[in-house]
Amino acid sequence: MTFEALRRRHLQMDETQDASRRADLKAGAIMMASNIRANSGKRVGTVPGVEIGDIFYFRMELCVIGLHAPSMGGIDYMTTKFGKDEDSVAICIVSAGGYENEDDDTDVLVYSGQGGNNRNTEERHDQKLERGNLALERSLHRKNEIRVVRGFKDPFCLTGKIYIYDGLYKIHESWKERTKYGVNCFKYKLLREPGQRDGAALWKMTQRWIDNPATRGRVLLADLSSKAEILPVCLVNEVDHEKGPVHFTYTNQVKYLRPLSSMKKLQGCGCQSVCLPGDASCACGQHNGGDLPFSSSGLLSCRKPIVYECGESCNCSTNCRNRVTQKGSRLHFEVFRTTNRGWGLRCWEPIRAGSFICEVSTYVSPDEFEPLPVKISAKNMGNVSRFMNHSCSPNVFWQPVQYDHGDDGHPHIMFFALKHIPPMTELTYDYGVAGAESSGSGSRRTKNCVCGSQNCRGLF
Structure with missing residues (x-):
């Protein structure tokens, strides 16, 4: 609520000054610098104060509430303990259409790894098993819960997106696949944990009613x-x-x-x-x-x-x-x-x-x-x-x-x-x-x- 109020106020002031920096980034930077944020430490599993079905209009909102730390990257990960061992595992992913993800089924998500998907043809390359991709692979073996945020088109804004927190998933399978651009991409199949309230499923149901x-x-x-x-x-x-x-x-x-x-x-x-x-x-x-x-x-x-x-x-x-x-x-x-x-x-x-x-x-x-x-x-x-x-x-x-x-x-x-x-x-x-x-x-x-x-x- 604080982020959105601050963003709208800065947008109002910036319009009179023809400011170039986006109001959402400005609001996020102010809150981060002033330590006005929730859940600053990374964690596996649920985030206090965030409910399944909660919606967000900017990636920076996910950052300031501690749901997903990267403002751009789709994979959030951390090093945590599993018994006496430490491992780097994925804790949250955002599926927002940047890659060829399959998310028609609201209980299943086939998620593409990161990297190699540059718009410039000359800079495309096979994905590497490092950073976020490696964390997803380790989560497959550690079987830890991963928060999933799904992105949908904003029905009131042609270029906008709405991000919906869809609850906890676990990775059940991974493989390599050649994309339509001819590069090798990591694929991860996530299944939604049972017994959770509807998130993306409710969104898709109401969209059918509207249609x-x-x-x-x-x-x-x-x-x-x-x-x-x-x-x-x-x-x-x-x-x-x-x-x-x-x-x-x-x-x-x-x-x-x-x-x-x-x-x-x-x-x-x-x-x-x-x-x-x-x-x-x-x-x-x-x-x-x-x-x-x-x-x-x-x-x-x-x-x-x-x-x-x-x-x-x-x-x-x-x-x-x-x-x-x-x-x-x-x-x-x-x-x-x-x-x-x-x-x-x-x-x-x-x-x-x-x-x-x-x-x-x-x-x-x-x-x-x-x-x-x-x-x-x-x-x-x-x-x-x-x-x-x-x-x-x-x-x-x-x-x-x-x-x-x-x-x-x-x-x-x-x-x-x-x-x-x-x-x-x-x-x-x-x-x-x-x-x-x-x-x-x-x-x-x-x-x-x-x-x-x-x-x-x-x-x-």
Whole structure:
């Protein structure tokens, strides 16, 4: 979380200075130099704090959490003791498409050794049994567990990759094979250790659902939103015999009795085509403290008291990077039955930290029309956000956003990803601290918390 927040902030600053060094490398270097990292020592087996299915968008992220030390190489290895003997064995590999690896089977991985695969034809050569290749060969004989990280194409970025930690494997076989380039390559067949939760298998399953939603089983309702959302919202129960949530009116808009025309207007920008980072004449940039709040890929750079998007009064086009939440959500949501908290919300796609998830849609009556702090309520009307449960360790946060009026006391409430969220992970946010005073009405009603987090407060 620290790495990604630092990377996005540096990316925001670098865009105004036309910096050449990549923001992910800069963030990683700062964290390494400041010793802000986890699990600095190498180890065989699992890494504390890293769960199977966790996703990463940069190789440097794997380094700072101690999952895979090399920022470029695909094989991480170390010298460790086996009884009275010492041996150099592999501890983690990244299968990301750089070599001819076979990874269609989610429980089997045929991994190619390193070296000799240079793009320059004259520099290609047979692989040598040294360094990482030798460590893999020794792991075959030592039968030690090896962490496997698999790389997949980022569905939201044509050139990007997503790295998924897929758990522990062991090498069962090795051989030499001549590649299509005519050089000899080492091959290692790894089998996934049984009894582990799904990692890459879950990823591939959700990708099939995205390609063809009809392949998703145990569906109660194909679209809970009745086409109100851009993409259908699936309703699923794999726990008990409940047929669905209590009746409510689905809406993806905030509806006020007080018309927007009676509210203060938001000053627009005069930018031609799109707003640009570092443009001192951009009124929307000035509203946001001098920086555009979103990256070129639509990620929120950092939390703010209020984010100001471009609106109808702006001269820029609809393709402006400062128009994100107003375009609505483009995720495949699934409302599902939890084991102990009623209905919950999750998503088929991976969600990157800083990504817009959805808006809080509800009906606001005159007596509820109070300025911040915000009370979120969607008892009778709402959208997918009404199914988002509480957690004391949430993966989502709410952010006030303005774009269609200038009354800062009554903003839109948007949900963003607090950290990278793997597919089929329940989306949760923090409802608030038990006993905290609300504006002018004493203390809120408390409930026992069953979020299961290590940081659970017991009440919310």
